[in-house]
Amino acid sequence: MMFVNVHKNKKLILGIDLGTTYSLAAVVEKDRVILLSDSKKRYLLPSIVNFNKNKISVGWSAQSKEVQDPLNTISSVKRFIGRSFQFIKRNFPILPYKIIQNESGGVYFYTDAGYISPVDVFSHILNKLKKRAYFYSNQKIDAAIITVPAYFNNNQRLETKKAAFLSNINLVRLLNEPTAAALAYGLETGKHGVVVVYDLGGGTFDISILKLNKGVFEVLATGGDSHLGGDDFDFDLSKYIHEKLIECNSKDYYFSQSLLLEIAKKTKIKLTKNKKVEVNFLNWKGHITRDEFNLIIENKVKRTLSICSKLMKEIDLNITNVEEVILVGGSTRIPLIHEQVSMFFKKNPLTSIDPEKVVAIGAALHANMLFGKQSKNKTLLLDVIPISLGIEVMGGFMEKIILRNTLIPISKTKEFTTFKDGQTTILIHILQGEKELVKDCVSLSRFVLKNISSKKAGIVRILVTFEIDTDGLISIKASEKLSNREKKIQIDQFDFFKKNTS
Known part of the structure; x- marks a missing residue:
């Protein structure tokens, strides 16, 4: 690693890609993006933490313990951030480590070091990246930009912010x-026009459509699935291998499961370059071909393209109007994905910037845009809210106030009224989602506006205002026209677990 002399008055601003499988950090130094590495010149940091009773290991040292100590080694935590216990049990029934439900319906990992939350795991990964920054510059970081999946909901974004706070960032x-990736290509290569970013990482899939023109990066629309990624390919491949086993003598379920997942991951990576891979698991030896693997993941790849198709129809965009397609995320190295994306968009995707590094590069460039003094990269970034917001109304329905893919920051007010005579309080239930029924949406918060005027039903007017900042985080204000009663909240509580399993 090269050391540089950083002036005392120079701010050190990190761009951080906090990933499901790997995390990275980058800075801009003299108009050049520098990816921060460890003492062994490794840029990637495995997003894995081992919680031994006497020592906590992060990254490469923790990765080596996934098989030997699976119960205390937490990986792919990004899939659990902002999720309820019920959601995790429903969507990830087989895990190599133990989870328990916390007091609010969320999840704890049960380890030798005690009960660990997903936010705790995130904070340890962030602290490890901070150490790389100090190693690089011999100074503490001043601030950071952290990337998140475009389709992260408000709760997932809040828990990411909470992890940064715990890490003193x-x-x-x-x-x-995806916006970070588009920034990297737009600023580094001068791309312009309508650009599609296909982002398939370890745990999430995002599709973002942007328009790049003369220093303006406008997000036209974004969509995705925040629990679809390379981890699902690993799990499906591990099940396929397990089905081919004649007999498994191991009685240690957690050891066998973690070992099988590790073998599946390695097999997947090898199949990127090889058409046939030998697999050894306990007392079984066999081969997995690329054709077999393609059949295993085919439906999930089709799901990603279906999401792309729906999003393009939503904004009335024809494939012929797409100038470039950018591939982001380690899972896009899989030949089938490259092939299917090329066929769908009828053009060869861009991969000139490493798909695993491009997000961190874009985050660092954006940090430099915000804090750098040079004028040549001054740009305007216009982003959107990925998921619609609204409140619960009579009948268990959600009424949307701000629709998905609306430009942010934004403030929007809608008027409601009471539903019975003499009503002096009103419950405001904030929701996020695209479905019509409350039960199918994510509950963000509930609060009560008290002491409103006692009138006949339909006379009292309640104004509900949503404000969304540039991070996509939400503030709510409810007020009554007659009495001037009002209440404001910043949605920073996680009571959504209590009544929602999404």
Whole structure:
């Protein structure tokens, strides 16, 4: 690693890609993006933490313990951030480590070091990246931009901010990962026109459509699935291998499961370059071909393209109007994905910037845009809210106030009224989602506006105002026209677990 002399008055602002499988950090030094590495010149940091009773290991040292100590080694935590216990049990029934439900319906990992939350795991990964920054510059970081999946909901974004707070990181912005990738290509290569970012990582899939023109990066629309990624390919491949086993003698379920997942991951990576891979698991030896693997993941790849198709129809965009397609995320190295994306968009995707590094590069460039003194990269970034917001109304329905893919920051007010005579309080239930029924949406918060005027039903007017900042985080104000009663909240509580399993 090269050391540089950083002037005392120079701010050190990190761009951080907090990933499901790997995390990275980058800075801009003299108009050049520098990816921060460890003492062994490794840029990637495995997003894995081992919680031994006497020592906590992060990254590469923790990765080596996934098989030997699976119960205390937490990986892919990004899939659990902001999720309820019921959601995790429903969507991830087989895990190599133990989880328990916490007092609010969320999840704890049960380890030798005690009960660990997903936010705790995130904070340890962030602290490890901070050490790389100090190793690089011999100074503490002043602030950071952290990227998140475009389709992260408000609760997932809040828990990411909470992890930054626990790590003593001054977080200046949450930046959507596909937007960061588009920034990297737009600023580094001068791309312009309508650009599609296909982002398939270890745990999430995002599709973002942007328009790049003369220093303006406008997000036209974004969509995705925040629990679809390379981890699902690993799990499906591990099940396929397990089905081919004649007999498994191991009685240690957690050891066998973690070992099988590790073998599946390695097999997947090898199949990127090889058409046939030998697999050895306990007392079984066999081969997995690329054709077999393609059949295993085919439906999930089709799901990603279906999401792309729906999003393009939503904004009335024809494939012929797409100038470039950018591939982001380690899972896009899989030949089938490259092939299917090329066929769908009828053009060869851009991969000139490493798909695993491009998000961190974009985050660092955006940090430099915000804090750098040079004028040549001054740009305007216009982002959107990925998921619609609204409140519960009579009948268990959600009424949307701000629709998905609306430009942010934004403030919007809608008027409601009471539903019975003499009503002096009103419950405001904030929701996020695209479905019509409350039960199918994510509950963000509930609060009560008290002491409103006692009138006949339909006379009292309640104004509900949503404000969304550049991070996509939400503030709510409810007020009554007659009495001037009002209540404001910043949605920073996680009571959504209590009644929602999404």
